Amino acid sequence: EEAAKIVLVEDSTKARAEKVKIGQLEAHRGSRVRVFGWVHRLRVQSQMTFITLRDGTGYLQLVLAGDLVKTLDAFDLVTECTIEVTGDLKQVPEGKTAPGGHELVADWWRMIGKAPTGVDAYASLFNEKSDLSVRQNLRHLDLRAETPAAIMKVRAAVLSAFRAVYSKHTVMEVTPPCIVQTSVEGGASLFKFNYYGQEAYLTQSSQLYLETCLPSLGDVFCVQESFRAENSHTRRHLAEYTHLEAELAFIDFKDLMDHIETMICEVVDMVLADPIAGKLVQELNPGFKAPARPFKRLDYKDAIAFLNEHDILFQDDDPAVPPRPHQIGDDIAEAAERKMTDMLNVPIFLMNFPKHLKSFYMKKIEGDEEFTESVDVLMPNVGEIVGGSMRISDIDELMEGYKREGIPSDPYYWFTDQRKYGTSEHGGYGLGVERFLAWLTNRWTVRECQLYGRWPGHAAP
Numbered sequence: 001e002e003a004a005k006i007v008l009v010e011d012s013t014k015a016r017a018e019k020v021k022i023g024q025l026e027a028h029r030g031s032r033v034r035v036f037g038w039v040h041r042l043r044v045q046s047q048m049t050f051i052t053l054r055d056g057t058g059y060l061q062l063v064l065a066g067d068l069v070k071t072l073d074a075f076d077l078v079t080e081c082t083i084e085v086t087g088d089l090k091q092v093p094e095g096k097t098a099p100g101g102h103e104l105v106a107d108w109w110r111m112i113g114k115a116p117t118g119v120d121a122y123a124s125l126f127n128e129k130s131d132l133s134v135r136q137n138l139r140h141l142d143l144r145a146e147t148p149a150a151i152m153k154v155r156a157a158v159l160s161a162f163r164a165v166y167s168k169h170t171v172m173e174v175t176p177p178c179i180v181q182t183s184v185e186g187g188a189s190l191f192k193f194n195y196y197g198q199e200a201y202l203t204q205s206s207q208l209y210l211e212t213c214l215p216s217l218g219d220v221f222c223v224q225e226s227f228r229a230e231n232s233h234t235r236r237h238l239a240e241y242t243h244l245e246a247e248l249a250f251i252d253f254k255d256l257m258d259h260i261e262t263m264i265c266e267v268v269d270m271v272l273a274d275p276i277a278g279k280l281v282q283e284l285n286p287g288f289k290a291p292a293r294p295f296k297r298l299d300y301k302d303a304i305a306f307l308n309e310h311d312i313l314f315q316d317d318d319p320a321v322p323p324r325p326h327q328i329g330d331d332i333a334e335a336a337e338r339k340m341t342d343m344l345n346v347p348i349f350l351m352n353f354p355k356h357l358k359s360f361y362m363k364k365i366e367g368d369e370e371f372t373e374s375v376d377v378l379m380p381n382v383g384e385i386v387g388g389s390m391r392i393s394d395i396d397e398l399m400e401g402y403k404r405e406g407i408p409s410d411p412y413y414w415f416t417d418q419r420k421y422g423t424s425e426h427g428g429y430g431l432g433v434e435r436f437l438a439w440l441t442n443r444w445t446v447r448e449c450q451l452y453g454r455w456p457g458h459a460a461p
């Protein structure tokens with residue numbers, strides 16, 4: 001009989017109350033609505049229970065009172081239960097605040113799914129004593145917390161903004177494969193596997209495939225996972241990351257840098273102008289301002305001089321070798337790069353790296369042939385977020401490049417053909433989406449910026 005009553009009540013409420021997502025509630029103020037969600041926060045008083053409900057689109061304050069808190073299910077109400085609620089949506093009185101500026105005064109509710117009871121069972125999973133690895137192993141539950149969810153929402157806004165800005169600049173999206181048989185950034189960081197008896201790899205970069213699209217599709221971009229088997233346990237290295245790459249035809253080096261700057265600035269402007277994502281960026285990174293244009297352009301050789309002027313030393317891979325001043329030709333290591341970037345504290349185009357530090361495909365600088373038309377974008381707090389270059393357009397120079405790097409040219413026949421069938425000056429870049437987000441949302445590590453993190457030794461959940 002009790003069950004029948006509940007069904008009746010439910011049927012009648014369904015007829016009268018419209019089902020609305022929390023993020024869309026503003027247009028329904030003053031009416032009766034029906035919402036679904038997870039109990040995000042809960043405060044129980046003798047006659048009343050105050051709940052913050054969460055459904056991914058927003059948070060809603062609601063009040064259960066009277067008979068509604070005297071049911072058996074009401075005793076089991078804890079955070080992370082799922083519930084359905086109907087009631088009147090009222091603007092909060094002057095002087096009070098609530099998410100969205102309104103509050104739901106419930107007249108009916110039902111439990112959909114219980115959660116473990118006990119004093120704050122969900123929150124106690126993540127008490128102060130839990131180190132980062134506890135959070136990481138419970139990522140599936142930690143994602144329900146406000147900060148991780150906020151970062152994922154900004155991430156979605158950033159990806160949409162990139163797509164919108166590329167579309168505006170007539171750069172077309174393509175979807176290259178993840179399974180490949182050629183390396184782009186050197187064999188050392190390839191994940192290898194057996195592919196029907198042949199050796200294959202998880203892609204490090206879709207660059208070479210993007211280059212093959214230029215003659216048929218014009219300027220192109222992709223958003224693709226890249227994989228790096230580097231054993232780098234740093235704040236900014238992942239084993240799998242989201243790689244946003246673009247390739248542009250008939251450009252010169254200056255055009256390439258202007259384009260990268262335009263993309264970054266227009267994407268940031270679009271995200272900041274978004275009513276939800278813009279607010280989240282300000283919450284995560286208070287006082288964040290869009291970077292000023294033009295970005296500082298710093299030649300590699302001047303960067304070496306800067307490091308030496310500021311006593312930032314070169315440390316050999318062998319820790320037994322004492323640190324020494326930098327010399328032209330040295331790789332600028334992550335720590336040195338970060339120090340320099342934080343000192344300058346503006347976005348930097350670090351340009352013209354030595355040829356021997358870079359990949360086979362990079363175009364040499366005319367008249368200074370030991371250096372390349374290459375560029376990294378460095379951001380305060382993160383360092384390198386973009387790596388790009390002009391590409392070799394001459395077939396003989398390309399063959400030399402394979403040779404220099406000890407790469408057999410046969411598997412690259414399709415890439416070499418681009419230089420045989422109507423070559424062009426062209427260039428492109430790859431942007432690490434997690435690094436971009438770590439900069440935008442001021443995170444300590446890129447690991448916080450992935451949905452499910454993948455770094456050395458960590459692949460679950």
Ligand code: 4AD
Pocket residue numbers: 184185204205206207228230236237238239241243245246384385386387388389428429430431432433434435446
């Ligand atoms: O500098 P990288 O290795 O350049 C390339 O892969 C080029 N083929 C891209 C291109 O020109 N199309 O990587 C580009 C960017 C880096 O600037 C960084 O932001 C990100 O990819 N990245 C990583 N992010 C997280 N973890 C790693 N292990 C990363 N390696 C590179």
